[in-house]
Amino acid sequence: MDFDTLRVYYQRFFPYQDVFLWLNHDRTPQADFLDREIAFTIENAYVRYQSYMNADAFKADVLRLMPTRFEYGPVYSANPRQRKMLPKGACVPVKKEFCLDIDLSDYNSVRTCCTDTAVCNKCWKFATIAIEILNVALREDFGFQNLLWVFSGRRGVHCWVSDAAALTLDEAQRSSIAAYLQVLGTSTQGKLVNLPRPFHPHIARSFGILKSHFKQVVLEEQDPWRSADQAEELLKRLQPADLVARLRSKWGSKEIPSSQRWADIDTETRQLPVSSGSRNSVGDAVLAAKQDIIFEYLYPRLDAAVSRGLNHLLKSPFVVHPSTGKICVALDLKKLDEFDIDAVPRYDAIVKELDATNDITKTSLRDYTEYFRHHVQETLPKKRAADTLDF
Ligand SMILES: [Zn+2]
Known part of the structure; x- marks a missing residue:
């Protein structure tokens, strides 16, 4: 100075x-x-x-x-x-x-x-x-x-x-x-978010705001899951195991834009055989996991x-x-x-x-x-x- x-x-x-x-x-x-x-x-x-x-x-x-x-x-x-x-x-x-x-x-x-x-x-x-x-x-x-x-x-x-x-x-x-x-946990590793449902009004309102920014700010600009290694961060936040296995084999080791991976989660969820449990409950679990991920990536981190x-x-x-x-x-x-x-x-x-x-x-x-x-x-x-x- x-x-x-x-x-x-x-x-x-x-x-x-x-x-x-x-x-x-x-x-x-x-x-x-x-x-x-x-x-x-x-x-x-x-x-x-x-x-x-x-x-x-x-x-x-x-x-x-x-x-x-x-x-x-x-x-x-x-x-x-x-x-x-x-x-x-x-x-x-x-x-x-x-x-x-x-x-x-x-x-x-x-x-x-x-x-x-x-x-x-x-x-x-x-x-x-x-x-x-x-x-x-x-x-x-x-x-x-x-x-x-x-x-x-x-x-x-x-x-x-x-x-x-x-x-x-x-x-x-x-x-x-x-x-x-x-709202987020304080751990810097692993899952920071497991929001209780139904959403508290503050969470519901925050989700509306976060969702409106997620595509541009996270999927497009930050693109955090582009490489196969990075995609593992996304996969470890998803269940059930057969959905994760299908996504992993579909993606292989290719670089894929995060927005594509995000869309693939829904496509593969719809194609799960009915035998892997009630498709509705799997769909609900995937939806909840995606909401938690949106919070983890965008919700304010306070000191x-x-x-x-x-x-x-x-x-x-x-x-x-x-x-x-x-x-x-x-x-x-x-x-x-x-x-x-x-x-x-x-x-x-x-x-x-x-x-x-x-x-x-x-x-x-x-x-x-x-x-x-x-x-x-x-x-x-x-x-x-x-x-x-x-x-
Ligand atoms: Zn920057």
Whole structure:
């Protein structure tokens, strides 16, 4: 990282005032910001329990410390800077946004385009689908409305839920919501999914969303079962044994597109002799296996530890990711389909843009910061009528 350029970014671009309003949940400073932990990563040090009176004091410390990243933790029952001077138990976490964390490296077993820390627009679609599923579940099933989705800077997304009811959830409640949303098992090998039937309404609704993307995103773009070896991953998720045997002999060692293999499962199921059990029950079992596979390949993979902890810290929106140089931009879900992961603004590129035009309103970060400002304004308490009416 070029710290001179980074300083220009944090001096000119980072939206301190909107971050203040967003964390404070009101226009005048209150405990939600004043007693909020902010933690800085500086070269090799990790500086925790910082807190500020206002956006200007926060900005001054960012420029003084020049952190490689910073994170927000909970609101404490007293100012976290003073915690060592206070009696035990007098400075404890009391409020925090409910957060979700999705990282595409948790999709390594189902994505074929990239490995490890790499990400491209093909596998970014896993994140897009995760957002679609979780956004509707948080809104419809839990009634949350104040949701901010943020690109995490490399290969994932964070969601911050800032409704008053979310802020005061205790750890048990956070864990329950995380468990509700976490449909897949945690094993990275073998069968991750064996959904109970009939589907829970959240599962039924999610299935509708997943099914609408499965053909394009999994069968066509990821094509995970093309080679004979890869096809074994599909076969081991199917029963009965004579169906698996028929498919294996039909396919041999050829490369076959996944969409063809997926269709062959139904063709071969219909051709099973009646003697292999009631054809209806075999058909039902195959259908259920296919549904489970759709969930395994597309349902959101959550890092539940981030959701469960009241004192879990999470990287700020609009910080610069220390490895990629990309800015952790807020995501406007209305434009999510147009989001291009290769076009996310980098701090050094937008500083160059500023040098060229000397106009801060004409850089490629502008749409993201404007969206964030709009989001914050929409979610602040409405001004009381007495404040706006002229008597
Ligand atoms: Zn990829």
